[in-house]
Amino acid sequence: GAGVSQSPSNKVTEKGKDVELRCDPISGHTALYWYRQRLGQGLEFLIYFQGNSAPDKSGLPSDRFSAERTGESVSTLTIQRTQQEDSAVYLCASSLRLAGVKPGELFFGEGSRLTVL
Amino acid sequence: QQQVKQSPQSLIVQKGGISIINCAYENTAFDYFPWYQQFPGKGPALLIAIRPDVSEKKEGRFTISFNKSAKQFSLHIMDSQPGDSATYFCAASWSGSARQLTFGSGTQLTVLP
Secondary structure: OOOEEEEEEEEEEOOOOEEEEEEEOOOOOEEEEEEEEOOOOEEEEHHHOOOOOOOOOOOOOOOOOOEEOOOOOEEEEEEOOHHHHHOEEEEEEEEOOOOOOOOOOOOOOEEEEEEOO | OOOOEEEEEEEEEEOOOEEEEEEEEEEOOOEEEEEEOOOOOOOOOOEEEEOOOOOEEOOOEEEEEEOOOOOOOEEEEOOOOOOHHHEEEEEEEHHHOOOEEEOOOOOOEEEEO
């Protein structure tokens, strides 16, 4: 497909388990973002990847959260020892990295809904 | 400094009415202000965006009004339609943040038929 693809769309897990969420960005998009959206709230920035540069991890809420990206393709967000407060929709977005500092439109996937029991 | 405050939290308007959503920011370095529209079960999608060098931008029934001195911007939806019912997020970014968007808390808009 032409859009951002995320999997799984829904994940129910038990407290203390690890989970992996996957994002396939739009082909050719060098920038990739992960956001968290708690029920009824705004989007909370988690992490940003741009090409081969070091990722911006400033939004990760704890060391239980980590993310990787292979080149300019797939990204995986891993949450270790999940807690109930991790329950949220995790959204991935990608964009073209335009010349200079011009902002590019973010294209979002439909998200992975995580429920921690 | 990075916060974007959005109001109201929810809004109900009649079909054909005007929907107005307001946002305020603190970081004067912000130089890009998009609005995203999100339908249930979907990811947000860019609706319209403005740079601070203009005070207004209009695209069809959607208009952004921008007040740089007050550090406020708003979305106006003219002739609101039931199909406009969605959650709307304002956002802001600046070049120093690698264009990372800071989002408002969202407004759930319901347009009654």
